[in-house]
Amino acid sequence: MHDAGKIVLGLGVFGVLVTAPVWYGIGRGKGEPPELQRPATAKQCIEPTAFMRARHMELLNEWRDAVVRDADRVYVASDGQHHEMSLTGTCLRCHEDPEKFCIRCHAYAGVEAFCWDCHQKKRTMAVSARRERGAP
Amino acid sequence: MTMRRRSFLKLAGLGLAGASTVPVAQALVRGARTEAGPDALKGKRWAMVIDEKKCLTRGGCDVCVQACHRAHNVPAMANPRHEVKWLWKEQFGHVFPDRVTPYTPAVMKERPTLVLCNHCDNPPCVRVCPTQSTWKRADGLVMMDMHRCIGCRYCVVACPYGSRSFNFEDPRPGLRGEPTDYPTRTKGVVEKCTFCAERLAVGQRPLCVEACEGIGCGALTFGDLGDPASPVSALLRENDVARRKPELGTSPHVFYLL
Numbered sequence: 001m002h003d004a005g006k007i008v009l010g011l012g013v014f015g016v017l018v019t020a021p022v023w024y025g026i027g028r029g030k031g032e033p034p035e036l037q038r039p040a041t042a043k044q045c046i047e048p049t050a051f052m053r054a055r056h057m058e059l060l061n062e063w064r065d066a067v068v069r070d071a072d073r074v075y076v077a078s079d080g081q082h083h084e085m086s087l088t089g090t091c092l093r094c095h096e097d098p099e100k101f102c103i104r105c106h107a108y109a110g111v112e113a114f115c116w117d118c119h120q121k122k123r124t125m126a127v128s129a130r131r132e133r134g135a136p
Numbered sequence: 137m138t139m140r141r142r143s144f145l146k147l148a149g150l151g152l153a154g155a156s157t158v159p160v161a162q163a164l165v166r167g168a169r170t171e172a173g174p175d176a177l178k179g180k181r182w183a184m185v186i187d188e189k190k191c192l193t194r195g196g197c198d199v200c201v202q203a204c205h206r207a208h209n210v211p212a213m214a215n216p217r218h219e220v221k222w223l224w225k226e227q228f229g230h231v232f233p234d235r236v237t238p239y240t241p242a243v244m245k246e247r248p249t250l251v252l253c254n255h256c257d258n259p260p261c262v263r264v265c266p267t268q269s270t271w272k273r274a275d276g277l278v279m280m281d282m283h284r285c286i287g288c289r290y291c292v293v294a295c296p297y298g299s300r301s302f303n304f305e306d307p308r309p310g311l312r313g314e315p316t317d318y319p320t321r322t323k324g325v326v327e328k329c330t331f332c333a334e335r336l337a338v339g340q341r342p343l344c345v346e347a348c349e350g351i352g353c354g355a356l357t358f359g360d361l362g363d364p365a366s367p368v369s370a371l372l373r374e375n376d377v378a379r380r381k382p383e384l385g386t387s388p389h390v391f392y393l394l
Contacts, residue, residue, distance in 0.1 A: 068281045071176065073337045074174075075168065120319065
């Protein structure tokens with residue numbers, strides 16, 4: 001076998017380069033999950049916490065399609081509770097500051113969510129008062 | 137074991153019949169579902185009638201425009217070529233070019249006329265949209281799904297009324313005052329009037345109509361053409377009404393009493 005040394009060396013370099021992210025991660029140590037702001041009063045999200053944690057993005061996609069495409073506005077949760085399908089109007093009622101909840105966790109997970117490019121991060125007083133009466 | 141063609145086809149047919157009974161779409165969570173709000177306005181065919189004479193009595197009034205643009209977070213752009221608008225006033229001669237002659241006096245030709253998306257029966261914008269981000273609802277509203285819009289602007293070109301605006305820049309710095317809860321748009325999407333779909337869903341009529349009534353003018357009437365008792369049906373029955381560029385076959389559903 002000719003050039004065995006070069007080939008083995010090349011394979012070694014290749015192996016190190018390919019696995020570099022793993023070594024980098026080990027070298028940096030274990031990242032601590034971010035401290036998230038918990039809702040002040042509510043104890044329970046609209047669906048069980050485990051489901052929300054794993055599949056909130058699918059739920060929000062379903063809400064988006066239902067509201068925009070089918071003009072449905074009300075989500076009847078598995079426990080029978082009715083909720084308005086609104087990111088700003090419903091989610092932010094408990095998760096008051098997306099910076100300290102959504103965005104913080106997404107930054108940790110390295111997943112970019114562009115919801116807030118358009119949707120408001122803050123509920124306005126005038127509109128939230130209207131919302132209490134059932135308006136959008 | 138060998139299988140004859142006949143028995144294979146039979147089995148395949150049975151399998152297909154069985155598969156067709158499986159529900160196609162399932163809710164994400166067992167027992168959860170979505171539904172329309174209890175107050176949602178339902179119509180067969182929404183339409184608007186603009187009484188131009190009433191509108192003109194108020195001269196340069198633009199409460200409807202202000203109310204709409206404020207509520208929907210429509211920005212005021214510094215660059216006029218980047219202008220975004222849902223509802224605005226245009227010179228009569230531009231709105232109805234076939235209704236002016238070389239002998240029409242300038243005051244008539246240049247009188248401000250309210251224009252918005254016509255929510256056509258046969259909307260050219262919908263035909264050309266490659267992502268179906270604009271589509272016509274069963275009740276006639278021509279809707280926009282900002283989540284899907286890729287900013288190709290075919291619809292802007294296709295619309296014969298210039299009802300659509302493109303966001304050439306981030307609209308947020310140009311907002312008029314504090315934003316409402318209505319989502320802003322983002323750079324690179326097209327927007328237009330949606331007949332206040334978000335208000336119909338909670339039992340309210342379009343904001344421009346309410347704003348106009350609020351000042352006691354009542355030049356704008358909104359309603360369901362599928363309902364013969366609705367005010368729009370009555371207006372169309374009893375008046376000579378005009379539509380913009382009817383010759384194009386788009387069948388606009390914003391009607392003008394000239």
